[in-house]
Amino acid sequence: MKKAFAFLLLLTTAVCTVVACEKDDICAEGTPTTPSVIVEFYYNDNRTVAKSAIFKYYVPGVDTELGATSSVSKIELPLRTDTETTTWALVLRTPIGNNNYLDNTDYLTFNYTNQQIYVSRACGYKNVFYLNQASPALFTDSPAADNLWILDMDVETLTIENENETHIKIYF
Amino acid sequence: MKHISRSIFSLLLCVSFAGFAQQKPADTATAPKPKTERYGLRVGADLSKLARSLYDDKFRGIELVADYRLTRKIWFAGEVGNTKITVDEDQLNFTTNGSYLKAGFDFNAYENWLDMENMIYVGVRYGFSSFSQNLNSYNVYDNSGYFGTTVVYPNTEYKGLTAHWGEVVGGVKAEILNNLYLGFSVRLNLLFAQKLPDSFDNLYIPGYNRTYAGSFGAGFNYSVSYFIPFYKKAKRPVD
Numbered sequence: 523m524k525k526a527f528a529f530l531l532l533l534t535t536a537v538c539t540v541v542a543c544e545k546d547d548i549c550a551e552g553t554p555t556t557p558s559v560i561v562e563f564y565y566n567d568n569r570t571v572a573k574s575a576i577f578k579y580y581v582p583g584v585d586t587e588l589g590a591t592s593s594v595s596k597i598e599l600p601l602r603t604d605t606e607t608t609t610w611a612l613v614l615r616t617p618i619g620n621n622n623y624l625d626n627t628d629y630l631t632f633n634y635t636n637q638q639i640y641v642s643r644a645c646g647y648k649n650v651f652y653l654n655q656a657s658p659a660l661f662t663d664s665p666a667a668d669n670l671w672i673l674d675m676d677v678e679t680l681t682i683e684n685e686n687e688t689h690i691k692i693y694f
Numbered sequence: 695m696k697h698i699s700r701s702i703f704s705l706l707l708c709v710s711f712a713g714f715a716q717q718k719p720a721d722t723a724t725a726p727k728p729k730t731e732r733y734g735l736r737v738g739a740d741l742s743k744l745a746r747s748l749y750d751d752k753f754r755g756i757e758l759v760a761d762y763r764l765t766r767k768i769w770f771a772g773e774v775g776n777t778k779i780t781v782d783e784d785q786l787n788f789t790t791n792g793s794y795l796k797a798g799f800d801f802n803a804y805e806n807w808l809d810m811e812n813m814i815y816v817g818v819r820y821g822f823s824s825f826s827q828n829l830n831s832y833n834v835y836d837n838s839g840y841f842g843t844t845v846v847y848p849n850t851e852y853k854g855l856t857a858h859w860g861e862v863v864g865g866v867k868a869e870i871l872n873n874l875y876l877g878f879s880v881r882l883n884l885l886f887a888q889k890l891p892d893s894f895d896n897l898y899i900p901g902y903n904r905t906y907a908g909s910f911g912a913g914f915n916y917s918v919s920y921f922i923p924f925y926k927k928a929k930r931p932v933d
Binding site: 525527529530533534536537540549555556558581584586588598600602603604638639640641642643644645646647648649 | 834864882
């Protein structure tokens with residue numbers, strides 16, 4: 523009978539351990555989820571050399587502006603998951619002394635379809651984007667008509683499912 | 695909050711056992727040592743699932759329990775039930791609906807005094823469930839945080855899901871009134887096999903309960919059951 527009590531205690535402890543030690547409570551930091559579009563910038567006349575500049579970028583209609591105060595040659599653009607098109611305003615900032623900039627805004631529009639894929643209980647679903655074959659991405663001048671600073675663009679892949687590769691190359 | 699009230703309920707029930715287990719009086723002061731033991735079928739229902747169906751509006755479940763005495767210490771035992779539960783996680787919301795059947799053996803390790811018929815037992819079960827899941831909604835997980843959270847309402851039903859598992863059970867059953875037993879058991883589950891839905895997972899299996907990252911799970915039940923005696927057998931000396 524003592525053995526039975528001991529076993530019962532052991533079993534209850536095991537049950538409590540299983541219940542208490544749930545591992546998948548939070549979506550872990552490194553888990554690949556919905557990717558952003560990785561855009562890299564290159565010289566137009568020397569397309570293997572990366573070109574850095576100061577950029578500001580935002581989606582018209584969304585209050586938040588993204589961008590660093592130092593030069594970068596790579597930026598990440600998230601896409602909307604509730605529709606099949608997103609337009610980003612990319613601003614090329616040319617410093618003209620005294621903390622002032624000359625801004626030139628171009629619009630970059632992506633057209634795609636969404637697909638959600640299950641990740642886990644804690645993370646739920648992630649979204650992958652399939653750019654439209656016909657018109658995956660196109661750049662236009664902003665309504666301010668300040669001329670295009672983007673000279674050319676290459677769409678490297680139509681499937682945006684992770685952030686391990688460059689999806690778009692912009693030449694200016 | 696749910697866990698706290700469950701623990702308090704458990705504690706109260708355990709305390710009541712300690713009292714009940716010793717309270718059944720002998721028939722007369724000079725009752726001779728019994729020479730026979732009763733064999734029969736005991737049937738009942740799980741009270742915790744019944745109670746949860748009443749206070750938890752996301753849960754509808756019923757579980758019937760039965761055991762049949764084979765030998766002096768071994769019972770053939772089983773549970774059958776149906777569960778419909780809606781689980782609201784951070785990133786998703788789904789409803790699981792299905793039935794389950796568990797069958798196995800219990801071994802009574804308790805040596806009863808006089809003519810008491812209580813049990814402290816260990817046991818095993820083989821469990822099987824057939825169920826369906828409805829994915830009600832989920833949030834698209836987006837680290838960028840630039841846009842607001844997109845909630846998708848697919849309302850997809852995944853039918854024909856199944857699961858097989860084994861259980862190790864430990865519990866007590868005490869006779870509180872004539873032929874009426876109150877029981878409590880804890881279970882450790884080990885998932886053997888399951889049929890997974892496309893592009894989703896079995897996050898809750900009726901009978902097995904919530905699934906975890908590994909293949910272990912847990913459960914418990916509180917039961918009230920009634921003993922129907924069939925025949926008596928001579929009590930052999932303790933083996």
